Amino acid sequence: MPMKIAPEKSFDERVQTGLQDSYMRETVRSAQERLYTNKSKAEEDLGHWEDWRTLSEEIRSHTLENLDYYLEQLSENVVKNGGHVFFAQTPEEANQYVKEVAEKKEAKKIIKSKSMVTEETSMNEALEEMGVEVVESDLGEYILQVDDHDPPSHIVAPALHKNKEQIRETFEHLKGYDKTSKPEELTQFAREQLREEFLDADIGITGCNFAVAESGSVSLVTNEGNARLATTVPDTQISVMGMERIVPTWEELDVMVSMLCRSAVGQKLTSYVTGLTGPREEGDLDGPEEFHLVILDNGRSNILGTAFQSALHCIRCAACINVCPVYRHVGGHSYGSIYPGPIGAVLTPLLEGYEEHKDLPYASSLCAACTDACPVKIPLHEHLIEHRKIIAEEEKKTSLGETYAMKGFGLAASSPGLFQMATKTAPYMLLPLTKDGSIDKGPGMMSGWTDIRSFPAPEKERFRDWFKNRKTKGES
Numbered sequence: 001m002p003m004k005i006a007p008e009k010s011f012d013e014r015v016q017t018g019l020q021d022s023y024m025r026e027t028v029r030s031a032q033e034r035l036y037t038n039k040s041k042a043e044e045d046l047g048h049w050e051d052w053r054t055l056s057e058e059i060r061s062h063t064l065e066n067l068d069y070y071l072e073q074l075s076e077n078v079v080k081n082g083g084h085v086f087f088a089q090t091p092e093e094a095n096q097y098v099k100e101v102a103e104k105k106e107a108k109k110i111i112k113s114k115s116m117v118t119e120e121t122s123m124n125e126a127l128e129e130m131g132v133e134v135v136e137s138d139l140g141e142y143i144l145q146v147d148d149h150d151p152p153s154h155i156v157a158p159a160l161h162k163n164k165e166q167i168r169e170t171f172e173h174l175k176g177y178d179k180t181s182k183p184e185e186l187t188q189f190a191r192e193q194l195r196e197e198f199l200d201a202d203i204g205i206t207g208c209n210f211a212v213a214e215s216g217s218v219s220l221v222t223n224e225g226n227a228r229l230a231t232t233v234p235d236t237q238i239s240v241m242g243m244e245r246i247v248p249t250w251e252e253l254d255v256m257v258s259m260l261c262r263s264a265v266g267q268k269l270t271s272y273v274t275g276l277t278g279p280r281e282e283g284d285l286d287g288p289e290e291f292h293l294v295i296l297d298n299g300r301s302n303i304l305g306t307a308f309q310s311a312l313h314c315i316r317c318a319a320c321i322n323v324c325p326v327y328r329h330v331g332g333h334s335y336g337s338i339y340p341g342p343i344g345a346v347l348t349p350l351l352e353g354y355e356e357h358k359d360l361p362y363a364s365s366l367c368a369a370c371t372d373a374c375p376v377k378i379p380l381h382e383h384l385i386e387h388r389k390i391i392a393e394e395e396k397k398t399s400l401g402e403t404y405a406m407k408g409f410g411l412a413a414s415s416p417g418l419f420q421m422a423t424k425t426a427p428y429m430l431l432p433l434t435k436d437g438s439i440d441k442g443p444g445m446m447s448g449w450t451d452i453r454s455f456p457a458p459e460k461e462r463f464r465d466w467f468k469n470r471k472t473k474g475e476s
Contacts, residue, residue, distance in 0.1 A: 002091045002122040003337050003352055005151040011336060011359035018330035024153075024161040028328055031160055035322040038266020039373075046262060056259050057377040059252045060313035063244075064304065070213040070246050071295065077216025081278030083291040087243075091121035094296050098123060098205070098238055101292060102132055105236055107202035113220070113227035114138035115207030116155060116316060117242050117296055119338040120351075123205070124149075135197045137226035139190055143167055146174050153332025153340060155318040156264045161331055194226070204230035204288065208241030209316075210256055211293070214249045217277040218293065221257055223270050231276055237288035239276070243295050244312040256315060259375040263317035299351040307386055311346050313376040318343075320370035320380055326363050335360060342370035346383040354390075358397045361387035401444055427460045 006014055018024065043049040063070060075085040088094035102110065110132055118124065124134045136145045140159035144150040147170045152158030159167070164181040171177035171189060179185045209221045218239045220227045231237050247253045261267045280287035303312055321327050321341030332340035337348040337357065345360040361384045364370075370380040392398045392406075412418045433439045434457040442450035449455050 003120055003339065003348060004356055005336055005338060006333060007336070007356075009336075011334070011363075014334040014336055015330050015363075018334040021161075021331065023163055023166065024331045025329065027161060027163050028331055031157065032322050032328055035264075035266060039263060039319060039322070040266075042262035042266045042268065045268070046258075052255070052259060053375055053377050055255060056375055057313065059247065059255060060315075060376050061310070063246060063248060063252075064309060064312055067244065067246070067304065070248055071243060073213040074211050074216055074246060075293075075295070077213070078278065078291075078293050079216075081216050081291075082281075083216070083278045083293060085293050085295065088294055088296045088298075091296070091298055094121050094240060094294050094298075095123050095126035097292075097294055098240075099126060099130055101236065101238060102127060102130070102203060105202055107132055107236075109133045109135065109197070109201050110203045110205055111135050111137050111197055111201035111230045111234060112141075112205045113207070113222065113230045114141050114158070115205065115240060116152075116338065117207050117240050118205065119152065120242075120298065121240075121296065123240070135194070135201070137194055137197070137224075137230055138222075139187060139224060139226075142190055142194065143170065146170055151333065152338060154321060155316050155339065155341075155343075157318075161333065198226075198229045198233050201230075201234045203236045203238060204232075204234040205238045205240065206230055208239050208245050208293075209260065210253055211241055211246045212248075212250055212253055212275070213246055215277055217275050219253055219257070220272070220274045220276070221260055221270050222272045222274070223265070223267075225272060228272060228274055231274070231288065232286040235288055236290045236292070237276075237279075238292040238294060240294045240296060243297050243300050260315050260317050263315075263319040263373075263375040303350050308346070308350055308383055310378050311343070311350060311383055313378050314343050314347070315376060317375060319373040319375060320378075323369040323373045325365055325367065325369070330363070335363065342380045342384070343378070346378075346380055346387065349387060354395050354397055358391050358395070361391065405445060423458075423462050423464075427458045430457055433457075 009017070046052060078085050086097045088097060110127060112118070112134060127134050136142045138158070140157055141152070143159045143162065144152060154160040164183060164186065167186055168177065168181040171186065175193065177189055179189065206220055206227055208218050210219045211217065212219060218241070247256055257273055261270045279289055279291040300312060303309055318341065320343050324341050327341045335341070335344050335348070337344050337360070339347050342364060345363050348360055349357040364381065364384050366381050366384065368381040371378070371382070374380060412422050430439065433442065437457055438454040439446070439457055440450055440454050441447070442455055446455060
C-alpha cells in the first residue's frame, strides 16, 4: 500500500517507538510551540481571522461542489497552453504515465521538488525500479533521501523528527561532510551537492499547491528556490496534483495562498510563490520545452458527496498537526501513513480503507484543537468520531471485548434500575484494584489508560446521594 509506512509494525509498536524517541519528542515539542506562536501572530496581523476562515471554507466548498466543471476547464486550458493532461484513477496509473514520459525522453536523472502526492503514489520507487535516478531537491526531503529513504513525518517539514546533530551525522557518514551542525553550514553543503543535480536532470517533477482553472496554471508555494530550478532547468516538467487541489481563478488563489502561508509557518508570504502556465513559448528566457499535468484521483472521488467531503478542503498547511497533543508525544511515523496527525487520521482511512488504518481515528483526544486551527474549517474531530462510528457499527472492526463492554454499558445505561445498581456496586467491585484512591494497573481495556496514568477510583458515595444529603442538611 503506497501510503503506508513501516508496514511491518503494528500501530501500538509504532507508538511505543515514538514514545521512546526522546530526540524526536523534544524536536516536535519545540517546533509545535514555535509554529503555533508564529501562526497566532500572523493571524493577529491579518485581522478578522475568523472571517478569512469562513471565506476560505466557502471557496473550497464551492470548488468541490463544482469540481467536474473546474477540472474540465483546467484541462482544456492546459492543453490550450501547449501542455499535456493525464487523469489517473490510481497511483499505479499515475506512476505508469510518468514512467512512459521518462522512457520516451530516455531520462537518466529526475530532479524533484517537494510533493506529498508523489509520496502518496510511491513515485520515486517506481522510477528507480526502471533505472532512473531520482533526486529530491527540497532540503528536508533531501535529508531523508540521503538517510536511507527515511519517510516524512510532517506534511510541511518532512524532516521535523530529526535535529541538527542527527542531520550532521547523516551527512558525515553518507556524504563525507566534515563541518559543524550549524544550520547555515549544513544548508550550504546540501546546496553544493544539489547544484550539479539540477544541471544534469532530464526531467523535473513537482507537486501542486493549487491549480488555477481559468488559466490552466500550476502554483507552487515554497521557501526554497529549488522548485523554480526544477521547473525551469530541465527540458521536461511534470506536475502531479490531487484532483481537489484546484481554485477557480487567481483571485481565489490569492486568498488560499495567504491562508496557507500564515497557517503553515506563520509567514505573511513564503519566499517563492510560483505560477507555471504551460511550456516555454517563443521569447521566454527559461522554462521547459514540454509540460505534463497528472491529476490523481486515488479514492478522492469516492469521498465527494459523503459526510467526509470537507476533508478534501485540506490545503496541506499542517496547522492541525502543529497543535495536536497526540502528535506531540508519538511523532509522525507512529501514524503509519505519509499523512500524519489529525488530517492523516481522517484522510488515510478514506483513501486506503480501514483494514490497515482502523487505529488512526482513535489516535486523538478529541480536544478539537485541530478543528479550531484549520484555516478552511474542516471539522476534524467530528470526522474522527464519524470514523469511529463506522468502524464499530458498520465495519465491525472493534475487538470482541470492546464490543461486549459497550453492549453491557448500553444495557445498564438504558435501565435506571441496573444503572443505580452498577453505580452502587462499582466501588466495591474495583476495591481489589484500588490503592490510595486510584487504580494504577487496570484490567482489560482499562490498561490502555492506566499504563500511562492513574485512574481515579469511584467514590463510595454517589453524586445523587451526596446531592440529596446536602440538600437535606440545608447546605447551599
